[in-house]
Amino acid sequence: xxxxxxxxxxxxxxxxxxxxxxADIELQAGRIHALMGENGAGKSTLIKLxxxxxxxxxxxxxxDGHPSLLPSPKVAARTGIRxxxxxxxxxxxxxxxxxxxxxxxxxxxxxxxxxxxxxRIAEKLLDRLGIGIAPHRDVATLSAAQQQQVEIARVxxxxxxxxxxxxxxxxxxxxxxxxLFTLLRKLAAAGVAILFVSHKIxxxxxxxxxxxxxxxxxxxxRARPLSEFPVDDLVKAMVGRSIEAGRRxxxxxxxGPPLVELAGVATELGHKGIDLAVRPGEIHGLYGLxxxxxxxxxxxxxxxxxxxxxxxxxxERDGPPESVTEAVRHFRIGHVSEDRKREGLALDQPIRANxxxxxxxRIASRWGWVERQNEEDAVAGPLRELDLTxxxxxxxxxxxxxxxxQKVSVAKWLVADPRLMIFxxxxxxxxxxxxxxxxxxxxxxxEDGCGVLLISSxxxxxxxxxxxxxxxxxxxxxxxxxxxxDYADMSVRAMRAIQAATAWSSASWSHxxxxxxxx
Amino acid sequence: MNTMAIQHLQRQPLALAxxxxxxxxxxxxxxxxxxxxxxxxxxxxxFSITMxxxxxxxxxxxxxxTNLATGSIGALxxxxxxxxxxxxxxxxxxxxSAAVVAGGLAGAVNGVVVNLTRLNSFIVTLATFAIYxxxxxxxxxxxxxxxxxxxxxxxxxxxxxxxxVMFVPVVLILVGLIVFFGRMxxxxxxxxxxxxxxxxxxxxxxxxxxxxxxxxxxxxxxxLAGIVTAARLQSAWPTVGDTWLLTSFAAPIxxxxxxxxxxxxxxxxxxxxxxxxxAENALILYAVDPYWFQLAxxxxxxxxxxxxxxxxxxxxxxx
Numbered sequence: 001x002x003x004x005x006x007x008x009x010x011x012x013x014x015x016x017x018x019x020x021x022x023a024d025i026e027l028q029a030g031r032i033h034a035l036m037g038e039n040g041a042g043k044s045t046l047i048k049l050x051x052x053x054x055x056x057x058x059x060x061x062x063x064d065g066h067p068s069l070l071p072s073p074k075v076a077a078r079t080g081i082r083x084x085x086x087x088x089x090x091x092x093x094x095x096x097x098x099x100x101x102x103x104x105x106x107x108x109x110x111x112x113x114x115x116x117x118x119x120r121i122a123e124k125l126l127d128r129l130g131i132g133i134a135p136h137r138d139v140a141t142l143s144a145a146q147q148q149q150v151e152i153a154r155v156x157x158x159x160x161x162x163x164x165x166x167x168x169x170x171x172x173x174x175x176x177x178x179x180l181f182t183l184l185r186k187l188a189a190a191g192v193a194i195l196f197v198s199h200k201i202x203x204x205x206x207x208x209x210x211x212x213x214x215x216x217x218x219x220x221x222r223a224r225p226l227s228e229f230p231v232d233d234l235v236k237a238m239v240g241r242s243i244e245a246g247r248r249x250x251x252x253x254x255x256g257p258p259l260v261e262l263a264g265v266a267t268e269l270g271h272k273g274i275d276l277a278v279r280p281g282e283i284h285g286l287y288g289l290x291x292x293x294x295x296x297x298x299x300x301x302x303x304x305x306x307x308x309x310x311x312x313x314x315x316e317r318d319g320p321p322e323s324v325t326e327a328v329r330h331f332r333i334g335h336v337s338e339d340r341k342r343e344g345l346a347l348d349q350p351i352r353a354n355x356x357x358x359x360x361x362r363i364a365s366r367w368g369w370v371e372r373q374n375e376e377d378a379v380a381g382p383l384r385e386l387d388l389t390x391x392x393x394x395x396x397x398x399x400x401x402x403x404x405x406q407k408v409s410v411a412k413w414l415v416a417d418p419r420l421m422i423f424x425x426x427x428x429x430x431x432x433x434x435x436x437x438x439x440x441x442x443x444x445x446x447e448d449g450c451g452v453l454l455i456s457s458x459x460x461x462x463x464x465x466x467x468x469x470x471x472x473x474x475x476x477x478x479x480x481x482x483x484x485x486d487y488a489d490m491s492v493r494a495m496r497a498i499q500a501a502t503a504w505s506s507a508s509w510s511h512x513x514x515x516x517x518x519x
Numbered sequence: 520m521n522t523m524a525i526q527h528l529q530r531q532p533l534a535l536a537x538x539x540x541x542x543x544x545x546x547x548x549x550x551x552x553x554x555x556x557x558x559x560x561x562x563x564x565x566f567s568i569t570m571x572x573x574x575x576x577x578x579x580x581x582x583x584x585t586n587l588a589t590g591s592i593g594a595l596x597x598x599x600x601x602x603x604x605x606x607x608x609x610x611x612x613x614x615x616s617a618a619v620v621a622g623g624l625a626g627a628v629n630g631v632v633v634n635l636t637r638l639n640s641f642i643v644t645l646a647t648f649a650i651y652x653x654x655x656x657x658x659x660x661x662x663x664x665x666x667x668x669x670x671x672x673x674x675x676x677x678x679x680x681x682x683x684v685m686f687v688p689v690v691l692i693l694v695g696l697i698v699f700f701g702r703m704x705x706x707x708x709x710x711x712x713x714x715x716x717x718x719x720x721x722x723x724x725x726x727x728x729x730x731x732x733x734x735x736x737x738x739x740x741x742x743l744a745g746i747v748t749a750a751r752l753q754s755a756w757p758t759v760g761d762t763w764l765l766t767s768f769a770a771p772i773x774x775x776x777x778x779x780x781x782x783x784x785x786x787x788x789x790x791x792x793x794x795x796x797x798a799e800n801a802l803i804l805y806a807v808d809p810y811w812f813q814l815a816x817x818x819x820x821x822x823x824x825x826x827x828x829x830x831x832x833x834x835x836x837x838x
Contacts (some may be wrong), residue, residue, distance in 0.1 A: 074723050089718030091711045093782065102711065102722040105704055112702040154722070 002065045004193045005162045006031050008426060009059035019045040021217040022059065027162055027193040032184060033223065034204040035197045037214035038238055038403070038431035043197050043247060046214065047164050050195075051083040052076030082155035086166040087340065088147050092140035097122035099139050102153045107130070119332040125153055143291065145176035152183065163187065164195040169203060170428060173289045173457060181207050199431060201231060213237040239433045251467045251483035254282040258313065259420055259451040260301065264310030269296045271475045278420065280374040283442065285466030285483070286455045287494055293475035294455045295338060298422045301453070302327045302335055314420075331420070334413035335408075338425035338455070345405055347398035351388075354397045355411045356377035382414035387392050387437050403434030410441060421445055424455045439465060463490045531775035531823075532787040535794055542797045548747040558800070564751060566796040567689040571744035572763045573739045573770035573788050576698060578769055581700070582713040582733050583780020584633065586642035589741040589767050590760030592625045595740030598655050599655040601664035601755025604671060604809035619742050625651055626738020630731035640734075655757045664755040675750030685747050692740070697785045706758035709733060714781025765813065766795055769820045794819070 003026040012020045015097045027033055037043050048054040050061065052070035063079060073083075090099050097118040098105060105176045106117040115136075122135035131149045139147060147170060155163060162354070165184075169177045183205065188194055198204055204211060205226055211234065213221040221229070258277035261368040271293055278284045286294050299305045301312060302326045303321035314331055315403050321327035345354050345499040376393060385395070386407040397408055406426065413421060423442060427435040441464055446452050456462050462469055463483060471479035471494055479497030484490060546553035572589060579586045596618040603614035625647070677684040699706035712719040712729045714729045720726045733805065741760070749755040773779065774787025800813055 073721060077723060082723075083722065087717075089715060089721050090720060091714045091781070094707070094711065095715060098707065099722075103704070103708070103724050105707065107704070112698070113704060113707065 003062065004064060005050060006062040006065075007046070007056075008062065008073045009061060010046065010055055010056045010061070011058040012045050012049060012458045019217055020049070023214065023217070023219045024222060025050075025195075025212055025219070025241055026223055027195055029161070029191050030188050030192050031210070032188050032194045032196055033206045034208035034211040034226070034477075035195055035214070036199070036201075036204060036211055036234070036238055038199075038433060039213040041238070042217040043057070043214055044166065045217075047083060047166055047195070047197060048277060050162075050164060051081060053083075072264055077158075080159050080161035081161070082160050083164045083165070084148070084155055084166065084168060086150050086168075086170060088144075088151065090139045090147055090150060093138060095119075095136050095138060096126075096133055096142070096150050096153075097135035097291075099150055100125065100135075100157050102154070104157070122153070125157055129153055129156065130186065131183070132270050138251040145179070147175070148180070152180075156187070160192060160464045162193045162195070166197045166198070167199065169198065169200060174459070175289075177203065201234060201432075203236075205231070215239075233470070236433060238431075246379070253482075254279050254467055256280060259315050261313050262301070262310065263313070265300065265312060266309035267296070267300045268306040268308055269293070269300075269475070271297060271300065274477050275480075276470055276477060280315075280419070280451050281446050281449045283446045283452040283454055283466050284467065285462035285469035286453060286472060287459060287469055288463045288472030289457065289498065292472045294472050295424055296451065296475075297334065297472070298424055298455060301422065302333060328416070331461050332416070332418045334416060334418035334421045336409050336413065336421070336423045336426055338428060345409060347405075348396050350394045351383075351397050351400065351408055352376055352393035353377055354408050355383060355393075356415060357412055360418075378415050379411060382411040385414070386411055386441060403430040403433075406430050406438065407434065410438060413443075414441070418450055420451045420453070422453045422455070425457065426454070427456075427458065427461060435461075441506055459491050459494060460487060462494075469494065471497040471501075476501065531773070532784055532790050534823075535787065535790040539790060539794050542794065542801070546797070546801055546804070548806070553800070553804060556681045558804070560678050560791065562684040562800045563681065563686050563794055563813055564678075565799065566792055567683060567685045568744055568747050569766055569770065569788060569793045569796060570689050570693065570752065571740050571747065572760075572767045573792050574692065574785075575740035576743060576767035577771040577783055577785065577788050578696075578709075578740070579640065579734050579737045580713075580776050580778060581709050581783045582730060583778070583781060584730070584733070585715075585768075586626070586645060586734065586737045586741070587641065587644040587764065588625070588629065588648040588651055589744075590763040591648050591655070592622050592738050592741035593745030593748065593760030593763060594655045595625055595651050596622045596745030596759055597749040598659055598664070598745075598757055599742075599753040600746045601667060601749055602658075602672075603753075604668055605664040607610040611674075615671075615746050618746055619739055622738040622740075622742020622745070623735045624738070626734040626736070626741070627731065628732030629738070633734065634727045634730055659757045661757055663757065664749075666802060667749070667754060673752045675747070675753060675756075678837060679818055685750070688815055691783060693789055698782055700785060705732070710783065711779050712780075713783075715815055735786065740764055762813075765816060765820075766792075770795055773820060773823050818827045 001257055006026040008024055009022045010020055011018070011022055023042065023046055025035070025046065027166055032364055035043055035046065041181065045054065049056050052073045055071070062068065068079070070079070093462065097115070100122045101118050106114045106121065108114045119135040126133060126135060129152070129286070131153060133142065133146055133149060139150060142150065148171070168180060184196070194203070196208055208226055210221055210223045210225045211221065211229060212219060213234065215238060256279050260278050261281045262274050262276040266272050274297065275486070276284070286297070288294050296305060300307055302324050303326060304324050321331050321333070346357070352372070352375050356379050379393070388404055388407045390413070397405060401410065410426070426442065427438055430438065442452060442454065454462065454465055463485065466483050469481045469483055470477050471481065478501035479494070481493055529583055530728050572593070575589045576586060599621050600614045600618035603609040603617060604611055609617070629647055631646050632638065635641050636643070674684060700710060708719065708724045708734070709729050711722065712723055716726060745759050748759050750817065770791035771783070771788045773791035774789070775784040776782060776788060795816055798819060799812055802809070802812060802815060
């Protein structure tokens with residue numbers, strides 16, 4: 001069977017850096033094909049070449065076996081090649097229908113946009129795809145998962161023969177991811193060729209038929225059927241060495257008085273009756289679905305969200321801090337944000353300065369002067385410990401890959417020597433090797449006596465790292481589990497806690513927090 | 520985010536409408552001749568010119584850009600129209616048309632440079648602001664054109680009761696822009712580009728064309744405002760547009776248009792212009808020294824912006 005879309009010897013360099021080196025790929029109609037590789041392996045570059053966003057330096061693209069040129073995304077789209085990008089590209093104030101149709105909005109006879117006709121067209125498409133979103137809703141009112149469904153609907157409007165999805169599950173809950181997979185299988189059954197780009201190994205095995213693996217810009221495995229591709233081999237292909245995949249967790253029982261204790265806490269954002277305690281040396285997992293109020297609770301601990309009832313008490317201090325500045329300076333709370341690009345790093349600043357930012361006061365001279373040498377001395381150790389692979393600390397943080405950026409965010413706090421660390425989705429969008437390093441360091445922090453609050457939507461991560469796990473749903477804590485370290489058992493218990501809480505809250509809808517007011 | 524944005528969009532024009540109503544009632548009861556036909560005519564004539572200036576800025580704000588050169592392009596429009604009529608004896612209609620086209624070209628220069636260099640429009644239009652203004656002074660040697668044809672001057676003062684003739688085209692342009700942003704494909708493309716340029720590009724919208732279009736339209740409207748100013752002053756001054764910068768931003772922003780792009784309120788901008796025009800009129804009727812005008816409008820903008828910003832605190836976690 002000839003491929004709908006194929007790349008042969010695709011090469012593309014950026015300056016001296018060869019991002020993609022003679023890569024081959026073939027996509028067949030009706031097949032779901034995985035593209036795997038670590039951050040910086042060249043996946044994005046390959047996708048952009050196939051989508052007409054970049055032009056190859058060498059190599060060619062074949063459509064139905066014929067050499068073709070894709071000089072722009074417009075031409076690629078006309079050929080039926082569409083990309084669902086990792087970042088959302090929707091217009092927040094436009095309706096679902098208008099986002100789907102965008103440049104093809106239907107007109108009335110007088111030449112004006114016919115919004116009701118647009119809604120009808122969009123509704124038909126959404127129905128066909130089994131997506132239950134009202135077409136007239138503003139996109140900004142939708143959840144991350146729904147927005148992604150709209151993006152998919154958008155690329156499927158018109159004739160799509162090839163759909164490329166770049167890390168589509170990064171911001172989805174497991175349930176939402178399953179819905180996405182159902183939709184993708186439906187598309188494949190209708191004859192669409194799908195290229196599924198992901199880090200997540202279990203997802204790829206659940207969904208895809210075959211995998212192409214990139215490493216350092218080269219194809220190291222080409223369209224290998226996943227049925228004869230053991231996990232260990234796949235990981236080895238991605239990272240070039242083997243990693244203890246699925247290592248069993250070893251939760252500890254940490255005793256002693258808590259470092260921080262929340263009792264009956266309610267916040268201006270709608271949290272109610274939150275009880276939570278983190279002990280020194282403990283990794284306390286905070287698991288819940290996206291939107292359940294975990295990040296917001298962390299911000300309350302940091303003094304950035306107003307507490308309206310209950311108490312937050314820190315060891316030897318009454319809390320919470322009045323401000324984030326106080327949280328960092330006097331309470332020595334460190335915080336690695338889930339949104340490292342916006343909250344975690346100054347991307348245009350040198351790596352050195354980023355890694356040092358939380359400790360400037362300590363290393364500055366009496367007049368506030370920060371010596372470059374002092375900065376380098378302070379950060380060199382932590383960065384080395386984190387295997388940060390870069391030669392030059394004066395390069396801008398933006399030049400690093402996602403995983404390495406995250407290492408800098410973490411190094412920043414290692415330099416500052418915190419007593420309580422809050423990690424919010426520390427490994428989101430990070431490759432396997434970097435994830436392993438980050439996990440090692442979270443463990444080490446705890447072993448050195450730092451209390452850790454670990455917020456994550458990745459249940460496997462929570463179970464691997466945590467000593468105890470609090471389950472959050474709808475801005476409440478709905479369970480506190482001692483971690484047995486057994487993934488199968490723990491995941492069932494966590495999901496059960498959430499389901500029980502959801503059933504309860506939908507039965508008594510009047511008790512639901514009024515998050516809408518704050519959205 | 521969105522709920523806030525919607526509230527923001529709706530709340531601000533509503534507050535402005537309330538402010539306007541209160542102001543009008545106050546002035547009617549003040550007994551300073553606010554309700555006289557002539558005063559209302561003066562008010563509406565002032566509104567017409569400021570409205571064009573505000574729309575000239577609003578159209579580039581829609582894509583998240585700025586046009587600091589609106590005043591200079593206004594002067595260019597006034598001087599080209601005046602010069603053609605006085606020095607070359609060209610008929611008013613053709614002179615004005617040429618001046619408007621020149622304004623469009625001046626805007627096109629801004630748009631093309633922004634597209635080609637990817638420089639921030641602030642920098643680009645800061646430069647052309649000086650270039651166009653300098654051109655006007657160099658060509659005119661800072662002298663105004665006084666000898667304008669009667670027909671042109673008549674347009675500047677003609678009125679039906681309290682309604683100036685120049686008010687009519689301005690209202691048509693207002694309505695046109697409301698339809699443009701609300702119901703026309705290209706207008707929606709402008710908003711989409713302003714809200715998420717990369718998204719618009721990947722959504723296959725003609726982003727570069729949108730940017731160019733907005734700068735051209737901004738130039739056209741600025742030049743038109745300059746011509747109307749000349750008609751109203753009965754002479755074309757090279758200083759036309761010197762004071763437009765503040766109001767060009769103040770009116771759209773008061774009305775809920777976002778500096779970041781993608782959100783415009785034409786009605787809000789009209790209300791903003793009305794409030795500014797009313798404030799100026801009140802200051803005149805109370806015989807306040809005109810030197811206080813800038814302070815008053817500045818304070819109005821400052822107060823509204825601060826009030827809105829404090830009103831929307833605590834929404835950092837909005838999704």
